[in-house]
Amino acid sequence: MKVHVQTEVNGEAVEFLCDPTTTLLEVLRDNLGLRGSKEGCGTGDCGACSVELDGALACSCLILAAETQGRSVATIEGVATPEALHxxxxxxxxxxxxxxxxxxxxxxxxxxxxxxxxxxxxxxxxxxxxxxxxxxxxxxxxxxxxxxxxxxxxxxxxx
Amino acid sequence: MQGFAYEAPSSLEALRARLAAAQGAGELTQVLAGGTDLLVQMKQGQRAPGLILDIKRVGETQALAVDGDTLVIGASVPAAKAKAFPLVAEAFPGLAHAIDLIGSSQIQGRASLGGNLCNASPAGDTIPALIANGFEAQILTAEGLRTLPVEAFVTGVGKNALAAGEVLLALQAPVPGPRSGDAYQRFTPRTEMDIAVVGVGARLTLDDAGVIASARIALGAVAPHAFLAEAAGAALVGTRGEPEALEAAAAAAMEAAKPISDKRGSADFRRRICGVLVKRVVAQALERCTTEGAK
Missing domain, CATH: 1.10.150.120 ([2Fe-2S]-binding domain)
Structure with a gap:
């Protein structure tokens, strides 16, 4: 059964359906088109998929997308502004x-x-x-x- | 990952009811806290639960507080948050250091002390520090709650004392009084992102004459699970931590250690390092009894 998730990514409300086995990294890249976060190892060793979840630094390959219900996610796409790089x-x-x-x-x-x-x-x-x-x-x-x-x-x- | 259902109960009652229902239905249930071990194990096919119960929305597992004379760390509190808690940093510097050794900054943002304990790796860094500090595991059972000293909670490589349908809710320890100090050190070939070859935790308390009144020494990575080396602690009680007392404690710890040889080190090497670390950790804890512990 799909899980219905409402969460916030880089300050914007987002909503998606996902399988319970889907990781946050997969949802970011495949459902939301945010492909800045990379899958290097998939086991939390390389840090290429780093995001913040409710302000905590974490590897998005080790977060189930379903866990982000009602939380707040910050990714690389939210770092620069349209005017300037960080x-x-x-x-x-x-x-x-x-x-x-x-x-x-x-x-x-x-x-x-x-x-x-x-x-x-x-x-x-x-x-x-x-x-x-x-x-x-x-x-x-x-x-x-x-x-x-x-x-x-x-x-x-x-x- | 093999398919599973995901649920996140938001209260103790809901968690207990869901556990009972899952048990009745014979669902293979796995509790999720930080997931930094669990998700890797599931991705690698080592675990294939039918139901994931995320406990992070159960308030009791997110507790981080001083309750009278007791420090309470909820089982799903992330490492980064636990190590930054003022009382942990001030009165449990050894435990704070052990927490700081877990994985990377990213892992510490998610990994919990409860998960580290339930995962029961022989080399888990926080386990000897928890044992040395006299932490108890508070466990949710079908009927109520029960507590178990951490040294009795870990029972083997990857094995813990939780019965089917039970969940670790929190870890709790007495807030140390004056003239008390703890320490944790491990040996690894690299300084960061490595797994302990040997880990040693200690908590000492002095009497007002400066004599060691109590000493708890816990050893990691030298047996199937971390354990309290009672004889090593006993060798220090009644001394002032003189060189001979440290040697006696080290000898007792080396005697109690039952290490294996693997790619990280031979049994003989581990036993010797265990002795060296006991002396260093006791000396550091002793120093903290008179400085940081002098509150």
Missing amino acids: PLQSHLLKSAGLQCGVCTPGIVVAAKHLLEQDPNPTEEAVRYFLAGNLCRCTGYDKIIRAVLDAAAEMRGEAA
Whole structure:
């Protein structure tokens, strides 16, 4: 039997029918056309599908879509505005913190969550916090620099 | 994933009634909290329940509060929330550290202490910390509630003491008094995103003369399930944690450890590391008795 779910994604009310076995990631990509979140591993190891559910950072491959009834989901699609990229996004571009780009949405969502909790993290804190976001291209260093530079810009300091 | 029905009862009564009905109908039921172990196991075909009962809408499982002299952590409270709770961070720094070692930031946003405990991995990081701190499992039964010390809750690799139709509701422990401290440390080859080769938790309380009045030491990943190493704790009581006392506690823990050899380490290596960690963890807990514990 299909489950009827009413929830909120990036501030907009959405409604869908899904099989109970469907994950939030599948609904985002296949039902709602939000394909920014990627499936890397499907087991919560890589972080490419990172979203926020009621403000908690989580892997959407490990959330049943049915669980989101009445909750609030935030995805990569809600990060930039029509006018401008988020500082994390512009600094990832500037620092060449991405190559193939599959990990990037998850990194932006996770790093944004970190900076909202801690606007001035140490390099070590950024590295630990993003340990669940795997990148097989960059070697991480440019990503970490980009996050630290974005944090500085968001604090109003010259990056 | 194989097909299943999904339900999310919103009260204790509804949960109990649904469990009883499922049991009567012979439905293979699986309780869902954070799902970070469960969904992976289901995707890999290791579990194929007919009914998923999501307990996160049952208020009791989301409790995070101090009730008199008792800390209550609901079974479905996510790790990130539990470790940030002021009393956990202040009075249970060892437990907070153990929680912080679970998976990634994303996993901690969902994974619950209750799920970590029910999953009963021999290497689960929070289990030795819960045992050392004297946590009890509060269990919903068909008739009412029952409690079980955490060391009696885990019974084997992936096995727990819940009977059919029972659900873990919350974990609770006495709020520590003055001159008390806890610690948890584990050994892993990597600093992050790894599974304990050995994990050791300790809670010590001193008398007003600075002598150890009580000591609980719990060991993880050196037996089919985490356990309380009573002899290791007993070796410390009546001492001030002098080097000889630490050696005696380590020797008792190494004696109690029954590790296996696997890809993470040999039995001999695990036993030795267990001794090293007991000394380090006791020293850290002792330091916290006189600093952070001096409230």
